[in-house]
Amino acid sequence: MDKQIADRRIRKTKKLLRDTLFELMNENSIDNITVKDLTERADLNRGTFYLHYRDIFDLLEQNETEILEEMRKLLVKINPSAFIEYNSINKPYPPLVDLFQWFKDNLSFGKALMGSNGGISFLEKIKNIVEKEFYKNQYKIQKKDNTPIFSEYYYSYIIFGFLGLIKQWFKNDASTPPKEMALILMKISLNGI
Template identity: 35%
Template structure:
């Protein structure tokens, strides 16, 4: 494989910067410093928001509240966000960005197999582990004082991304009694988001594996069968 001069030069510069960071240009050093400062500032604002929600409720939090709690000036806040709503929207977008890939692995047939084996379905567990990594945000936002739209947004996301996978099992061509797809998804999304909300707001008191197994059984067997030990 042949490399042009520019590619070789870029590789050499990358290696040099990695092993000898002192040779970075003043402009590059300034950019790195500014990037770190921006990350730190955003973290301070995020922490301020999460600490204020249980105290005041999200709807009553102002930019002034956030800047005072984060110990920054208003100008610094407005460099990153338009207002409090923009802040919460951006934080939610960071979480939602990874959800399509995680939910794309979920398959109804495999859920039934895992439930019969009394095992948590691995893609559901992976999804919960991802959400657990954002538990500080979700735990506060799902409180009554938090974002009242978040639970509905999670439900809508599940409906949009999982409906097609379940529709083939709910139509008239199946041998079992049919359930209208929209009613089924309304039930299953409400159940799972309700379980997730309770887990988060209870301080994640149970291991992720236990919650994944609950969801696996409830989705496959229904709540009564799961509660009474059916299918084991």
């Protein structure tokens, strides 16, 4: 069999398992999901599952890692100091729009991992990435110039506000367009409520 076809099949199978896991997580806690539940819902045999993962938690962990890496790549493109410029012309900052669009495109994982059946550990992982890639680097740059704009408390406030904003948006099925969400985040970050 052609390697490309085999690779495509593997990607397709892993995506099916991932999507099915998130579907089940929207119904039950991860602790209550079995490999049997997952494979029956995905219409795959258990052997196929075990070719790729040790257990449900391995499937979840591998997918969390992939998701967090995708998110990190989007976050490194965001420069919070550009918010001021875009806010002054009342336009959404394009990298923020991209981030919200990515969240909307991945709504099922977001609802599963950040919803009531998700764990606090995923939120902590997101917080760490946002803190590292989005705000802390900006803070360090400004600190070198001896003109820090934001304090550590403000960063913490914004990061948890961002996570709360995303959770609420997921709760509303991401019905507000990504451009509008980018504007909301910018305005709250700069002006408060």
